[in-house]
Amino acid sequence: MSAPDSTAPPRGTQRLRRLLVLVGFLVGLVAVTAGCMPELLVPATSGRTYGQGPLDAIREAADRTASANSSCGLSSTDLAAMMIVPTYFEAGGALPSPMTLSRWDNMSGGRTSNANLFAFGRTSGSYVNAFYSPGIGLWQFDSAGGWDMTAAEAIDATNAANQAAATITYRWCNAPAAKQVSPQVRRQYAWGPWFGCSGSGTACEDTFNQLVTSDGKLNTSFDGAVSRTGGMQQRTCNLRGIAESVTCFYVNPALAEGSRGWQGGVYDGTGNSVTPLPKPFYSVRVGTTEYRVWLKEDTGYDIDITATKPVTANARNALTWSASTVLCDTGGRRGYCGNVDPVGSFDGVWQAGPGQIRVAGWALDLDSANPIDVHIYAGTLGTAITANLFRPDIGAIYVGSGNNRGFDAVVPSPSGVQQVCAYAVNVAGGANRQIGCRTITVTGSPIGSIDGFSSKPGSVVITGWVAVPGDPAPTATITVDGVVVAQVARNIARPDVANLFPWAGGTAGYWAQIPVSGGNRTVCLSAGGAAPNALGCRNVVMPTGSPFGSFDAVSAAPGAVRISGWVIDPDIAEPTDVHVWIGSQGTAVRADAWRGDVGSLFPTYGPSHGFNATIPVAAGPQNVCVYGFNQGGGSNVLLACRQVTVPGGSPFGSLDAVVRTANGVVVAGWAIDPDTSASIPVHVYVGPVGTAIIANGWRADVGSLFSGYGNSHGFWASLAAPNTPVQVCVYAVEAAGSGGNQLLGCRTV
Secondary structure (H helix, E strand, O other): OOOOOOOOOOOOOOOEOOOOOOOOOOOOOOOOOOOOOOOEOOOOOOOOEEEHHHHHHHHHHHHHHHHHOHHHOOOHHHHHHHHHHHHHHHOOOOOOOOOOEOOOOOOHHHOHHHHHHEHHHOOOOOOOOOEOOOEEOOOOEEHHHOOOOOHHHHHOHHHHHHHHHHHHHHHHHOOOHHHOOOHHHHHHHHOOOEHHHOOOOOHHHHHHHHHEOOOOOEOOEEEOOOOOOOOOEEEEEEEOOOEEEEEEEEEOHHHOOOOOHHHOOOOOOOOOOOOOOOOOEEEEEEOOEEEEEEOHHHHOOOOOEEEEEEOOOOHHHHOEEEOOOOEEEOOOOEEOOOOOOOEEEEEEEEEEEOOEEEEEEEEEOOOOOOOOEEEEEEOOEEEEEEOOEEOHHHHHHOOOOOOEEEEEEEEEOOOEEEEEEEEEOOOOOOOOEEEEEEEEEEOOOOEEEEEEEEEEOOEEEEEEEEEEOOEOOOEEEEEEOOEEEEEEEOOEOOHHHHHHOHHHOOOOEEEEEEEOOOEEEEEEEEOOOOOOOOOOEEEEEEOOOOOEEEEEEEEEEOOEEEEEEEEEOOOOOOOOEEEEEEOOEEEEEEOOEEOHHHHHHOOOOOOEEEEEEEEEOOOEEEEEEEEEOOOOOOOOEEEEEEEEEEOOOOOEEEEEEEEEEOOEEEEEEEEEOOOOOOOEEEEEEEOOEEEEEEEOEEOHHHHHHOOOOOOEEEEEEEEEOOOOOOEEEEEEOOOOOOOOOEEEEEEEO
């Protein structure tokens, strides 16, 4: 039983608090001398009526418990009345029913764990009435309280009354001093675990006073139609693989004796409504485990449902649900009682190879502890396999059936569109069951050939045709040394093939150029998922090795070096790279320039293997090394190293003229920075006023004097100047490298 929820409505189906361990109290208390049985007032005058079976159980439990604890000052009549009182507020109704099942364990107030009380944790859908009521019986003992009672034991008034008597007596006898100031206060403390009696109201005390006369008699009449088990039926069950011939109990709300107000209301799928009224179920204890089983015969569902948990565990977090049962009600032969058809699932079918399919699923027969056969029919072609592979998911659903109930096998199949069906083969009684059919297009063994085959460095050209029975558009599968490198479409007309094999279509031919690295290689043709060499192979020796070539020339340029040469990698006909290292600086250069001389010497590789590049670099002596970059077999190769001195330094030039004009002055000259062939800035100062210009004017005379720098280094500018004499100075500005600005000259005009 769990602590009462202060936000929950004051329903008779509210739960009890979990109590402290009852030290020294046992449900089976030692019987004492007869004569202390609570006496009934006849005829009763309270207007109250109680079921005869539960009333007898309460009187017996009160007699034993009060006698065993006589020092506490609690009479058997008072204890019996104190036991009866909470049942009016927990089970409810004028005639509380021992079968009462809780209906208010919804998810309001954040109680999301209550979702686990629904079958498979689903709060909506087909199976909501397979609901695991956690509170059971007259006193609504809830699994949250850790009570060692199954649903059946909580319904049985004899068992439940003993527990209620022990609980109330313990609290009465061990009430704190503040709760012993009066019998009324002490009773309210004893009732504390029951929600309906735990508040400050007087309803429970008023009911107690109605039930006890001034001379100590129990003032209630009784109804003989209500038995101790409230309509629950005792039966005998087998649990296959777990227990045989055990006592089980059938709980059907339609057979409940006493008031049935707890059956009212309809679950609307929300978190605030009454919970579903459970369909009929079985309650079975085996050791410390309770099994609650809902059979298809009772629920109308398409599956049996079983919920298990340790008896003393809270159902909200300890339930295990399964979509099956191992229970057989041996009296009525209900549930799983043998001679049933096998069950299973055909999970999938896939093409596994030419004329082959892979099938997977599971199957079992509850009549057998061993794996069963499954017959697979692809069209009319049948194959027998055994469902003996590890499937723990199935073992968890069909408890006691074992885990090795799966199948996953490759079986033969005709080609073309096939319906593939799986049948679980029956053992003992029952019949074979079809567990599924699926449709698949199955292809047969391919046909085709390699008609043409040629090679060049780095690749091969392969031509031919392929066709696959059952596949109107197969591809040609090309492998190199067993590894698929291409799936080539059929798009070349082959009337010769179409004449021989009309079903192959008119464009069965293929053509492909396939990259192939150097060395001894095996190139094979296949199709339709067949073996890589199904349609033939060709062996070829592909050239391989390290690159070779020539570093032909290096020359210095302003701020750069120029390199040229050629390189070939024997593994490929296409260009490769050279890596140029100048000191610690590396640069990749593509060797794809036209070199007719190289192409003439090595016609297999063609002429596109030259390199010619200008690479920026700092001024001064430089060591230039060129490497051929390897592709495929071999390694990078040093072609050569060359020494070169790159010009550099501060700018130089000439201030050719400074001429006064009517509007100012005109300056002219030229300037070069040896670190670059680009035009550079020139700063002109007319007195204190500076002006930046670019020396990019055409000076062919300068270009002819300083080869490599070009002609665009002249400057000319007209600048404002005062009417009085003024000094004009011109500076060549350092633009690259590590030099400094240089004065070209000053003139006073």
